[in-house]
Amino acid sequence: MKRIKIIDVPLYETDPNVIADHLTDFLKAVRKSKFQNVTSEANDSYAGFDDIDVFGDESSDSVELSYSDKRRITAKANKLSKRRVAAAGVSHLKSEEYDRLKPSVGSMQIVMAKDLNWADEIAAELHSHMPWMGRATEYAWHALQRSAQRGEPVLKASADERTNPA
Structure with a gap:
């Protein structure tokens, strides 16, 4: 399936x-590695002491x-x-609004218009829910028809296509 990027928002972790x-x-990992380096150097200089290894291993597990x-x-x-x-x-x-956007930040699957009848049904359903948006639903209807005829995703129409729809 084809996917398209809807929103250009970087996916940063924003929860403090x-x-x-x-x-x-x-920070704990850095301090643990520094401690292990110190204990290995100490081990080299005190080659006769076995307790340094035990002390280093036990101490490096819990960095506070x-x-x-x-x-x-x-x-x-x-x-x-x-x-x-x-x-x-x-x-x-607001943080609630940003959280609602997160699912669409990556990319979304493109739904292709199946055929002209499907485009007509979708446009009629849109118009029945929003009759005051007649021009917008007509625009969507023509875009869906073009998509069905061409087998392409719904794209923004050019100036020619807006004046002479499908």
């Missing part, structure tokens, strides 16, 4: 709690972060979240 969790995991670390991570996560929303161009939306 999720960002904070990623930053916390990253201080209150200051956690506070800085939370502040950075909040700042990064705000910047990501601003960079995506959706900062004017």
